[in-house]
Amino acid sequence: MLSDKExxxxxxxxxxxxxxxxxxxxDALNRLFIVYPGAKTYFSHLDISPRSTHLRSHGEKIILAIxxxxxxxxQLTETLATLQTLHAYTLRIDPGKFKLFSHCLLITLACYLQDDFTEVAHAAMDKYLSAFVAVLAEKYR
Structure with a gap:
């Protein structure tokens, strides 16, 4: 799937x-909520306004898990086992939202990393995030 270089x-x-x-x-979550407002339903109990403490805290958790x-x-399956169970059985997040978030994250990375986020880096991160999302959604099957 991914080469050693990737x-x-x-x-x-x-x-x-x-x-x-x-x-x-x-930033990636905010993009998700703007482009796909239906994703906000999972966060109705939090203040998800731009730059809010809740948005920053949850965004940090996501990035640190990635x-x-x-x-x-x-070892993605082992590493994500707890998150798989949490998202599938407790939070019941639509697994399609994971892929939408990964697209928003790629855009955010392009904005922050600029010239360092080359076409090759973009492709590698896209492959990795696709694998991450697939593993996270496995418990839904």
Whole structure:
């Protein structure tokens, strides 16, 4: 699926995201809510206005989970087991929303990383996020 070169590129990108996880995550979530307002229904109990504490906190959690899973991509199923169960059985999030979020995240990465987010980096992150989303949605089958 991912070459060693792509895995290294993904790790490099993820290492850059860790210090700004709240900002990147909040920006990607905000994009999701603007483009796909139906996604807001899962957050009705939180203040998800731009730059809100709740939006930044949840965005950070998402980015840090993506970063953690990137540390050993071959172990995605094991790494995401708890999140799979939480999202499928407790939160009951529509798994289609995960893919929509990943697209919004790619746009956010392009904005923040600019010239460093080359076509090759974009393709590698897209492959990784597609695998991440697929594993996260496995419990729905």
């Amino acid at each position: 895995k290294k590129m993904i790790l490099d990108i993820c290492n850059r995201l860790t210090p700004i996880a709240a900002t990147i995550g909040a 970063v953690e899973a990137a540390q050993d991509i071959s």
